[in-house]
Amino acid sequence: MTRTPQKEVVVVKAERLRAFVARLLTALGLPEADAESVAEVLVEADLRGVESHGTTRVAGYVSMMRSGLLNPTPSVKVLKDAPSLAMLDGDGGFGIVVARRAMAMAMDKARAAGIACVTARNMTHTAMVGFYPMMAARAGLIGLALNNGPAIVPPFGGTTPTYATNPIAVAVPAGGEEPIVLDMATTMAAGGKLRLAAKKGQPIPPSWALDRHGQSTTDPEEALLHGFLQWAGGYKGFGIATVVEILGGVLAGGLFGTDVPPMKVFGKDPLVASGFYMAIDPARFMPLDEFRARVDRLIRQIRSSARAAGVEEVHVAGEIEHRRRAERLRDGIPLSEVVYRELAALAGDAGIAFDLAGPA
């Protein structure tokens, strides 16, 4: 008998996991505030069920730090600074740290100007991109974040890797309802989901990727090492990805397109990204409570839609993740045994205590 995935998890409390990751990264040379910042974003991904962008990334980050691909103590430069915009250079630092700073600046500027954007270039992996607009939504602002990255996906109709999965995320504050949070790769699946499937030895749906010959494949290893991801909606997803490349790469003054180093193995190859972070203050358009009530109304319209055959619930973007977050805050995060062992090994290497929960 094969073991079910449910047996290969270790349930850990979010707070302990966050504290451990922060301690580990601090021990490895990150400033404490940055380590806590990174840990918070990764554990937030695990809480929301976006495990592909959660603590599964820690081992890769550490590997990148050791091989000089990630600068743990960057000197982030502000290249331009105006009332409605700014331009940052991340000095090869953690994408999470740089992107948080960029979004925080965009939020401050949007509060004054109504709308503002901040670009960031020369950083590494930004993890769960939805985190950044959620910062804005928590503060009553509409947030948008997007970034480019390693050239791994060909243009629609092509076979030369040219873009990353070019994610785009938008979050919108609601009133009685939870914020709307759209957080999506412009490919049908994020590369992280393929990597997690490969790590777990699981097949992927046939619509996610192409093999080396451009044919559909269910083998994540083949897709990751020899093939390509597929765009969501074909040329439409590629079109949105091009907008992401323009705003998040070309306008940001960073590397873009085939100039970004490719990446086959996360943690071993360079990972250079640039991004674009925007905030809008809805209170400049109408009283904030009125805006929140209008968003609530839209959410309730969607949720109360008549359902297609076989569909149990109609969801707004971010709703499933929010529910999972509430469950996991209460019951713990089911960490894959592979990730659990990686973290234990990293603790040993760093000489710090490994104090997560034992096997469930």
Added chain:
Amino acid sequence: MTRTPQKEVVVVKAERLRAFVARLLTALGLPEADAESVAEVLVEADLRGVESHGTTRVAGYVSMMRSGLLNPTPSVKVLKDAPSLAMLDGDGGFGIVVARRAMAMAMDKARAAGIACVTARNMTHTAMVGFYPMMAARAGLIGLALNNGPAIVPPFGGTTPTYATNPIAVAVPAGGEEPIVLDMATTMAAGGKLRLAAKKGQPIPPSWALDRHGQSTTDPEEALLHGFLQWAGGYKGFGIATVVEILGGVLAGGLFGTDVPPMKVFGKDPLVASGFYMAIDPARFMPLDEFRARVDRLIRQIRSSARAAGVEEVHVAGEIEHRRRAERLRDGIPLSEVVYRELAALAGDAGIAFDLAGPA
């Protein structure tokens, strides 16, 4: 023998078509400048091969004017006006006229502030949404336009019509290359394409729409009258459409979601839309020539991609449309005989000369 579609067209010169449509709308009560504005956008769509949003719409517009669904002489109100944003009310006027004004304001403000957005509510059909960001790109700015509209498409997994096809368009100025122009419905196909297919009696691809039972259909009449459009990339397209509904409807202070009157027949039913128009000045991030050169570089990377089997060319968004525009400026626009006859009848009703070319 059946007649081929090629025989059912009348080739007309863009300039004559534009002048005729402007004269017709002026005769029907539009201010001359507005009539010319509308005619330019419709003929631009015909030139670019986006016939679904071109002069095929004139008969519907006239029908809406006659039945009071479209205000030919609106008093557009500026509800909010700040350095980086504005909020317009279109007073039920032509969406084309209101959207052009909103984008022009966003461009002026972006030149001063670096980034700006203008919303517009309470207008009608905005036609080819790509026109508005192209205004920005021609002026060296990045433009974005999106709008909501009649509730005709259900949420992903639902069957209650809740959104329009919620188009999004972005245009980016290049240097030696033509601007990048993404102009897409967030459904796999725009409603206009179904209407044009229905008008021509042609079947549609099975991925475009669902029938009344939620099953794929190739019959545009069934999809238009009883069924639904499908989102591009399933829940991903629905997620982007939700962002369009938030920015282009909720934030704009207009009707949104199921509160927007539904529309089955263009020209007969109400068509109420709201939109969001944004411009960014790349010259605030780097010298404009440098930005243009970087966009050129990206375009050339995409175009020179190795090709998948069976693919002749890899295209950037807007490239095919630009080529078609150049051909049609030179050779004329192949107007469908149905549209040609509609325009002739409208000219007769309005008592103006019908002076387009004779049958090709």
